[in-house]
Amino acid sequence: xxxxxxxxxxxxxxxxxxxxxxxxxxxxxxxxxxxxxxxxxxxxxxxxxxxxxxxxxxxxxxxxxxxxxxxxxxxxxxxxxxxxxxxxxxxxxxxxxxxxxxxxxxxxxxxxxxxxxxxxxxxxxxxxxxxxxxxxxxxxxxxxxxxxxxxxxxxxxxxxxxxxxxxxxxxxxxxxxxxxxxxxxxxxxxxxxxxxxxxxxxxxxxxxxxxxxxxxxxxxxxxxxxxxxxxxxxxxxxxxxxxxxxxxxxxxxxxxxxxxxxxxxxxxxxxxxxxxxxxxxxxxxxxxxxxxxxxxxxxxxxxxxxxxxxxxxxxxxxxxx
Ligand code: SF4
Numbered sequence: 001x002x003x004x005x006x007x008x009x010x011x012x013x014x015x016x017x018x019x020x021x022x023x024x025x026x027x028x029x030x031x032x033x034x035x036x037x038x039x040x041x042x043x044x045x046x047x048x049x050x051x052x053x054x055x056x057x058x059x060x061x062x063x064x065x066x067x068x069x070x071x072x073x074x075x076x077x078x079x080x081x082x083x084x085x086x087x088x089x090x091x092x093x094x095x096x097x098x099x100x101x102x103x104x105x106x107x108x109x110x111x112x113x114x115x116x117x118x119x120x121x122x123x124x125x126x127x128x129x130x131x132x133x134x135x136x137x138x139x140x141x142x143x144x145x146x147x148x149x150x151x152x153x154x155x156x157x158x159x160x161x162x163x164x165x166x167x168x169x170x171x172x173x174x175x176x177x178x179x180x181x182x183x184x185x186x187x188x189x190x191x192x193x194x195x196x197x198x199x200x201x202x203x204x205x206x207x208x209x210x211x212x213x214x215x216x217x218x219x220x221x222x223x224x225x226x227x228x229x230x231x232x233x234x235x236x237x238x239x240x241x242x243x244x245x246x247x248x249x250x251x252x253x254x255x256x257x258x259x260x261x262x263x264x265x266x267x268x269x270x271x272x273x274x275x276x277x278x279x280x281x282x283x284x285x286x287x288x289x290x291x292x293x294x295x296x297x298x299x300x301x302x303x304x305x306x307x308x309x310x311x312x313x314x315x316x317x318x319x320x321x
Contacts, residue, residue, distance in 0.1 A: 002038045002039045002040060002041070003038065003039055004036035004037065004038055004039070004072075005037055005038065005039045005073065005074055005172065005173055005205045006036060006037040006060060006071070006072070006073055006173065006205070006207070007036045007070070007071070007072040008033060008034060008035055008036070008056075008059075008060065008069065008070070008071055008072075009034050009069055009070040009071075009072070010032050010033075010034055010068060010069040010070065011030055011032070011033050011034070011056065011059055011066055011068070011069035011070070011071065012028075012030055012031055012032055012066060012067040012068040012069050013029045013030040013052075013055050013059055013064060013066055013067050014026040014027065014028050014029070014031075014067045015027040015029055017280055025280050025281070026280065027279050027280050028229050028279050028280070028282060029052045029055040029229055029279060030052040030055050030056050030059065030066075030229050031052075031228075031229035031230055031279075031282070032068075032069070032229075032230065033052075033056060033069075033226070033229075033230065033231045034231070034306070035224055035231060035234060037173075037205055037207055038205070038221075039203075039205055040199075040203050040204075040205055041205060041206075041221040041222065042199065042205075042206040042207075042208050042219050042220045042221050043206070043207050043208065043220060043221070043222050043223070043224060044208045044209075044210065044216035044217075044219060044220030044222070044223040044224065044237065045057070045207060045208065045209045045210075045223075045224050045226060046210060046211060046213060046216050046223060046224070046225055046226070046252065047211070047225060047226035047227055047252075048211065048227075048276055049211065050276065050279065051226040051227055051228060051229065051276070052226055052228075052229040052230075052279075053209045053211075053226055054177055054209060056209075056226070057095065057175040057177055057207055057209050058095075058175075059071065060073075060078070060093070060175065060207065061093055061094070061095055061175055062078050062079070062081070062086070062089065062090075063095070065079075066079060073089060073092075073093060073173070074092070074172070076089075087121065090121075091121050091123075091169045091170075091171065092169075092171050092172045092173060093171060093172065093173040093174075093175075094166045094169060094171045094173070094174050094175070095166070095174065095175040095176075095177060096159070096162055096163055096166055096174060096175070096176050096177065096179045097162070097177055097179075098177050098178035098179065098181055098182055099182050100155055100158035100159040100161070100162050100182065100183075101150075101155065101158065101182070103158075103162050104150040104158055104161060104162060105150070106149060106150050106151060107149075108149070108150075109146070109147045109148065109149060110132070110136070110141075110145050110146055110147070110148055110149075110150075110161055111128075111129070111132050111146050111147055113150075113161060113165055114132045114135055114136075114161070114164050114165050114168050115128055115131075115132060115168070116165070117165060117168055117169055118131075118168050118169070121169060123168075123169070129146070131168075132146060132164075132168075133146065135164040135167055135168055136164060138164065138167065138198070139160040139161070139163050139164045139167070139194060139198075140160055140190075140194060141157065141160055141161070141164070145157075145161075154187070155182060155183045155184065155187065156183055156184070156187035156190060156191060159179060159180070159183065159191050160191070160194065163191075163194065163195070163198070167198065167202075170202070171204070172203075172204065172205060173204070173205045173206075173207075174204055174205075174206050174207075175206075175207045175209065176195065176206055176207065176208045176209065177209045178209060178210050178211070179191060179195070179208075180192060180215065181210065181211075181212065188215070192215065192218060192219060195219070196219070206219070208220055213252060213253065213256055214256065216237075217237055217241055220237045221236065221237060222234065222235065222236050222237060222240075222312070223235065223236075223237050223240045225240075225246065225248065225249045225252065227248050227276070227287060227288055228276055228277065228279055228282055228287040228288075229279055229282070229287075230287055230316065231306055231314075231316065232246045232248050232249065232288065232306075232315070232316050232317070233245060233246040233248075233249045233313075233314065233315050233316070234306065234313075234314040235310075235312065235313040235314065236312055236313070239310070239312070239313055240313075241253065243310075243313075245309065245313070245315045245317065245319075245320060246288075246315050246316070246317050247272075247288065247292050247293065247294055247317065247319075248272070248288050248291075248292070251272040272291040272292070272293075273291055274290065274291050276291075277290060283300075284300060284301060284303075285298070285299050285300045285301045285302050285303055286299040286300075286302075286303060286304055286316075286317070286318065287303075294319060296318070298318055299318055302318070304316045304317050304318050304321060307320065307321065
């Protein structure tokens with residue numbers, strides 16, 4: 001098992017409701033999550049909208065300040081980084097956003113978009129044009145694209161430019177936040193394969209955030225499932241799909257459409273009722289209890305901790321305590 005590049009310990013992020021001065025309550029977007037991302041792996045992070053996936057990614061990159069908890073990157077506490085050390089961290093850890101339409105400055109050429117972070121980080125390159133052309137080839141574009149503007153490209157091509165901009169800093173770690181969800185289905189596979197190829201070539205480590213379970217399965221070595229700011233299950237991707245344990249994970253997996261009607265009938269379908277509760281006032285005990293078909297009195301009062309129940313398989317549920 002390779003060592004961890006990122007370690008997150010008891011991470012919390014609460015957003016004030018009604019402003020900092022007249023705070024009426026707190027949105028507990030991330031509420032005490034602990035996990036690690038191993039060097040060279042892709043950790044998938046899944047869950048419904050608003051479960052805290054994107055906030056977790058932003059906290060790891062220090063784009064948001066945590067309310068509590070530790071983030072260790074390559075042996076260093078990210079929350080304490082300042083000045084030069086923080087700048088170096090920003091070079092090594094980067095993000096590719098969901099929407100390639102808004103993440104690129106429409107007034108800049110591709111050359112300037114890719115060179116901008118290189119200039120900010122004062123990275124010396126002998127021949128900037130040659131440097132950018134090389135990057136364009138790495139992401140499936142070429143020199144004819146060098147002096148064009150974002151509006152001249154398709155969504156898939158824009159995402160390739162965004163990936164090239166990130167690669168220009170030769171990062172170790174990338175947060176991929178729904179990187180294909182704004183793209184046509186036909187283009188999604190090309191971008192996913194490009195990301196896999198770049199990972200192999202450069203030994204990159206990814207946190208892959210998505211609500212699309214099929215895509216997460218294709219990309220990830222391990223998968224973490226989040227519900228209302230908490231991690232409820234974490235396991236190797238194959239194990240999670242073949243042997244899901246947490247009732248919420250089972251419900252998520254059973255919601256994937258099965259094309260074969262026979263298989264669909266044979267597949268156990270777990271239905272959860274209702275909407276996820278508000279993260280401002282989350283349920284006591286296990287946060288999933290109002291929607292869980294197995295909930296008991298204990299579940300309503302006591303919160304289950306994430307426990308290893310099999311090899312590298314962790315679950316937070318009283319059914320396995
Ligand atoms: Fe359901 Fe209880 Fe397990 Fe929560 S702890 S998922 S309510 S069985």
